[in-house]
Amino acid sequence: MTRVSQPDTSWCESRDKWAKIWFEKLSRFHGRKPQATWEFTADEVIAYLRDHVRRKTPAWKRLKIIQSLICYRRYVQSAPFDDLTFIRIKLEVLARNEKIKQATVKQSSDDAIEEIEDVVGHIDPREPDVIQNLRRAIRLRHDQLATERAYVSNVRAFMRSRGLKCQADFAAIGAADVESHLTDLAVDGNVAVSTQNRAFYALLYLFQHVLKREMGEVNAIRSNKGKQIPTVLSVAEIEQIYAHLRGVHLLIAKLLYGCGMRISEVMRVGERLGLRV
Template sequence: MSSFAKPGSEEQELKWAWIWFKQFCAFHRRAVEREREFSADEVIAFLRSKRDANVPAWKRMKVIEGLIVFRESVQHRNPADLLPLRETMRGIVSIERAKSEGYDTIDDVVGKIDPKEPDAIQEFRRALRRGGMALRTERTYVGKLKNFMADRGLTCLADFERIGAADVEAHLTDLAVDGNVAPSTQNVSFHSLLKFFTLVLKREMGKIEAIRATKKPMTPTVLGPKEIAGVFEGLSGVHLTIAKL
């Protein structure tokens, strides 16, 4: 079975492999010789120099990957001693990404969940984090699921056995009719529940034909020249000066 790849991806990999190898050689003050062997310890020293120069983890990962490609495709040698470095760097990349997205530790990315939350919410959080969902998106989706659970009187994952498309449709219709929400809010609720059905319940949500929200966004009122002049006529002193600024 063939796989998809960007056009010229192998050429790009080799190009960057040479770039990183040349930088690696410059760091160790040695001539750029394609057959020159290099060790994992030498790669670690190079990576530490990048880290100390505030090069982000994802880019340091590119360095490792480039040197692995160089070892395999240019030198035609076994890169086995470099593979553990790549695995370690993957963990470091995950930690940096987690912190940049608001998680305190890497445990928060997948496993550290508030045990006081309903099991349905806990499972939803885990599923979203495994998929690499951004923290703010997770919070939004979880909030919509909590609203749905409150609306339908659900307290745990087992309660969802009786929940289907009709319940989702009723909830979304209520948002449009009684909640008077904007279309974007209704859409987010729909996609949140769709994610939950797909990732946690592992079943199709079914066809949804809810009444669509039609609330228009608030548009600021702009006064015309005559109306502005009328406002000015009713002001004086400091208030008039401020209004004209």
């Protein structure tokens, strides 16, 4: 026994609802009362749809309108709708082309993002957007990794001191904030001149290449922390060390002291000479 499926009641209700809604809108557009006795023409529908084109209504939505008006003709007015069919067919083509175009644009956008990622490398999306953009700017300009690490560290410190969370928060930040931050580094942080300078140039870089605006004149209190002079052994102390060494270990000590070599460099020399260190 063949089972006859029942029509989807919810779909029918939705269809009739939208058919009446768009018929009422069409009626108001032409200054008429939304009465089912009005036999609207294809030209009146086209005029209404052209108004939607001027309002930049997408093709898929205009297709919904004509489908609803066809349903109104068919199920409410019980009238022929052949004169509206060619409009529906035309809008089906436009909607399909519109969908293809949108997919192409999205793919192009995705490809562009992938190309940028290929150039600058992976950027952690969990970082604040301003830090992500700073990394991209540095990498696109082919600056050194050490520069990136230093600048990111300096900008993070500035953000903490100012309570900034994202790039939008920088809208109200200017030279006065930078000046105050640099002064704090010198007065409270007692940092070296080079550390204060690096913080300044990191923020200047941020303004120029990420925020795309001038930072303004900065007159911060300059750091006066003296240059650190390393503590070294005297000649007599070095000779005492030599006196307790023999063979390869004595050679290593003399290379380190006399040539200023690093431990790793001395180890590589020993390996090349076949010495057991």
